[in-house]
Amino acid sequence: MSKATSSPTRSIAAHGVLILYTVIALFPVIVILINSFKNRQAIFRSPLSLPGPESFSLIGYQTVLKQGDFLLYFENSLIVTVVSIVLVLLFGAMAAFALSEYRFRGNTLMGLYLALGIMIPIRLGTVAILQLMVASGLVNTLTSLILVYTAQGLPLAVFILSEFMKQVSDDLKNAGRIDGLSEYRIFFRLVLPLVRPSMATVAVFTMIPIWNDLWFPLILAPAESTKTVTLGAQMFIGQFVTNWNAVLAALSLAILPVLILYLIFSRQLIRGITAGAVK
Amino acid sequence: MAGKKPIRWHIAVFLAPAVLIYTAIMILPLFGTLELSLFHSSPDGRTFVGLDNFRTLFGDPRWAASFWNALANNTWFFIIHMLVQNPVGILLAALLSHPKLRFRAFYRTAIFVPTILSFVIVGFVWKLILSPLWGVAPSLLDLFGLKALFSPWLGKEEYALTALGLVSVWQFVGIPMMLIYAALLSIPDEIIEAAEIDGITGVAQFWKIKLRLILPSIGIISILTFVGNFNAFDLIYSAQGALAGPNFSTDILGTFLYRTFFGFQLQIGDPNMGATIASMMFFIILVGVCLYLFAIQRRLRRYQF
Numbered sequence: 001m002s003k004a005t006s007s008p009t010r011s012i013a014a015h016g017v018l019i020l021y022t023v024i025a026l027f028p029v030i031v032i033l034i035n036s037f038k039n040r041q042a043i044f045r046s047p048l049s050l051p052g053p054e055s056f057s058l059i060g061y062q063t064v065l066k067q068g069d070f071l072l073y074f075e076n077s078l079i080v081t082v083v084s085i086v087l088v089l090l091f092g093a094m095a096a097f098a099l100s101e102y103r104f105r106g107n108t109l110m111g112l113y114l115a116l117g118i119m120i121p122i123r124l125g126t127v128a129i130l131q132l133m134v135a136s137g138l139v140n141t142l143t144s145l146i147l148v149y150t151a152q153g154l155p156l157a158v159f160i161l162s163e164f165m166k167q168v169s170d171d172l173k174n175a176g177r178i179d180g181l182s183e184y185r186i187f188f189r190l191v192l193p194l195v196r197p198s199m200a201t202v203a204v205f206t207m208i209p210i211w212n213d214l215w216f217p218l219i220l221a222p223a224e225s226t227k228t229v230t231l232g233a234q235m236f237i238g239q240f241v242t243n244w245n246a247v248l249a250a251l252s253l254a255i256l257p258v259l260i261l262y263l264i265f266s267r268q269l270i271r272g273i274t275a276g277a278v279k
Numbered sequence: 280m281a282g283k284k285p286i287r288w289h290i291a292v293f294l295a296p297a298v299l300i301y302t303a304i305m306i307l308p309l310f311g312t313l314e315l316s317l318f319h320s321s322p323d324g325r326t327f328v329g330l331d332n333f334r335t336l337f338g339d340p341r342w343a344a345s346f347w348n349a350l351a352n353n354t355w356f357f358i359i360h361m362l363v364q365n366p367v368g369i370l371l372a373a374l375l376s377h378p379k380l381r382f383r384a385f386y387r388t389a390i391f392v393p394t395i396l397s398f399v400i401v402g403f404v405w406k407l408i409l410s411p412l413w414g415v416a417p418s419l420l421d422l423f424g425l426k427a428l429f430s431p432w433l434g435k436e437e438y439a440l441t442a443l444g445l446v447s448v449w450q451f452v453g454i455p456m457m458l459i460y461a462a463l464l465s466i467p468d469e470i471i472e473a474a475e476i477d478g479i480t481g482v483a484q485f486w487k488i489k490l491r492l493i494l495p496s497i498g499i500i501s502i503l504t505f506v507g508n509f510n511a512f513d514l515i516y517s518a519q520g521a522l523a524g525p526n527f528s529t530d531i532l533g534t535f536l537y538r539t540f541f542g543f544q545l546q547i548g549d550p551n552m553g554a555t556i557a558s559m560m561f562f563i564i565l566v567g568v569c570l571y572l573f574a575i576q577r578r579l580r581r582y583q584f
Contacts, residue, residue, distance in 0.1 A: 017374060021390055025452075048419065087300075091297040095296075099294075110298075112572075117305050120305065121533075123533075123536075124557040125312050126308075126312075147300065151300050155305075183289040214517075215513075234517070244413075251403055258395055259395070
C-alpha cells in the first residue's frame with residue numbers, strides 16, 4: 001500500500017470536491033420539492049426553509065391532481081422507454097458485433113452509414129416521419145414513438161458497443177469456435193455477458209433522451225391517451241404559469257417518479273458496471 | 280484457394296434489424312428533408328427551385344443576420360460545454376474511480392440526478408430559481424455576502440446565453456462523468472501496479488498514465504458534446520420560449536429552425552426554409568464529425584487489454 005493513495009488530506013480534499021458538487025447537483029431539485037409543500041406566502045417569504053406546521057400546504061398538489069392524468073402519462077412514458085431500450089440494446093449489440101467481429105465487403109462503409117445517425121438530429125426528418133406515420137396509420141400510438149426512438153438510439157448504441165466489443169479478447173471467441181459454438185452462441189453466451197457494463201451505460205444514455213423528449217410526443221402522439229409525462233407536464237405548467245403552488249407541485253410530480261425509477265435502476269446500473277469493470 | 284467462401288448469413292442476420300429500422304425511420308426521412316430544401320411550396324404544389332432557398336438564407340440580410348447570430352451563439356454554447364462540462368466530468372470521474380473512496384455509490388447516484396430530468400423540468404426549475412421575483416438566488420448569495428452580484432441573468436442579453444449554457448452543463452455533467460468513470464475502471468490493475476512500483480502515484484499517475492489510456496473516451500465525449508450542442512433546442516425553448524429572448528440573444532440553430540419551420544407570432548411557418556436551415560445544421564455537424572473521424576480518432580492509439 002503506497003502512502004500517497006491513503007493520505008488523509010487527499011481523501012478529505014476528494015470528499016470536499018464531491019460533496020460540493022453533490023450539493024450543486026441536488027440543490028435546485030430539493031428547493032423545488034420542499035417549496036411544493038408550502039403555502040404561497042411561505043414560498044416567497046423564505047424559499048430556503050423547510051415547510052413548518054404553519055407554512056405546510058398541499059394546495060398545489062390538489063390543483064394538479066384535479067387537472068391532469070399523471071398516472072396514465074407515466075405509464076405511457078414507461079412503456080415507450082422500456083420497449084425502446086430493449087430494442088436498441090438487442091439490435092444495437094447485434095449490429096455492433098457484426099461490425100467489430102467480421103471482415104466483410106462493405107464493413108467500413110456500413111459502420112460509417114450507421115454512425116451517420118449519431119450526428120443527425122432525427123428532428124430534421126420530422127416532416128417525412130410524420131408523413132410516414134400518417135400513411136401507416138400509426139399516429140397517436142405508442143408504437144410510432146417506439147419506432148422513432150429505436151431508430152434514434154441505434155446509431156449511438158452501435159458506435160459505443162463496437163468500441164467496447166473491439167476490446168473483447170479474440171482468443172476467447174476463437175476458443176469458443178474451436179469448441180464448436182455457433183456464431184449466434186458466441187455472441188449471446190460469450191460476448192454479450194462481457195460487454196454488459198457498457199450495455200448498462202448505453203441503456204442510461206438511451207433512456208435519458210427518450211424519457212425527456214418533448215418533440216415527438218407533441219407531433220406524433222399528442223392524444224390524451226398517449227401523452228407522455230414530459231408532454232403532460234409541459235402542457236400543464238404552460239396553463240398554470242402564475243400559480244406558483246401548482247407549478248411547483250407539477251414539477252415535483254414530474255421529478256419524483258423519475259427519481260424513484262432512477263434510484264431503483266441505478267442499483268442495477270452500478271451492479272452492471274461493477275460486474276465487469278471492477279476486479 | 281478452394282472455390283468461393285460460403286455466404287456468411289449470420290452477418291446479415293446480425294445487421295438486418297438495426298439497418299432496416301434505422302434506414303426506414305431515420306435515413307429516408309432525412310433525405311426527404313434535404314430534398315425539401317430544394318423546393319418551394321405553394322398552394323398549387325411544389326416547384327423545384329434549386330439552391331434559391333440557400334441564396335435567401337445567406338443573401339437576404341434579415342435571414343443572414345439571424346442565421347449568423349444563431350450560429351455564433353451555438354458556438355459559444357459549445358465552448359462553454361467543452362471548457363466546463365467535460366473537465367468537471369473528468370475530474371469527478373477521476374475522484375470517483377479512486378479504489379478506496381467511501382460513499383462512492385451515493386456521489387455517483389446524486390451527481391447523475393440532474394441528467395435524468397427532462398429539459399422541461401430543468402428549464403422551469405432554473406427559471407424559478409434565477410427569477411428575481413422568487414428570490415432563491417439572491418437569498419442564497421446573501422448567505423455568502425455576495426448579494427450585490429445578483430442580477431436577473433436570464434433576462435439580460437449579455438448573460439442569458441452563458442447562464443443557460445451553465446444550466447445545460449449542470450444537467451449533463453453526469454454523462455462525461457459516467458463514460459470516463461467506466462473507462463477508468465476498465466484500466467487493468469497490472470498497469471496501475473506497475474506505475475506504483477515505479478513510484479508514479481496520485482495526481483502524477485492520473486496525468487501520466489490514466490489520462491493517456493482514456494483519451495479515446497475523451498474523444499468520444501467531445502464529439503458527442505459537439506453533436507448534442509448543435510442539435511440543442513429544448514432547454515432554450517422551455518426557459519426562453521421560441522423567441523429565444525431577450526432580443527434573440529439565446530437563439531441557437533435549433534430554436535431558429537423551430538421558429539422558421541412552425542412559424543411564430545406573425546410569421547407563417549415555412550417548411551422549405553426550415554428544411555434549408557436543417558440542411559445547414561446537417562452540413563455543420565457533418566464537417567465536425569468528419570474532422571473527428573479522420574483527423575482525431577485515427578491518431579488515438581487503442582490499447583487492447
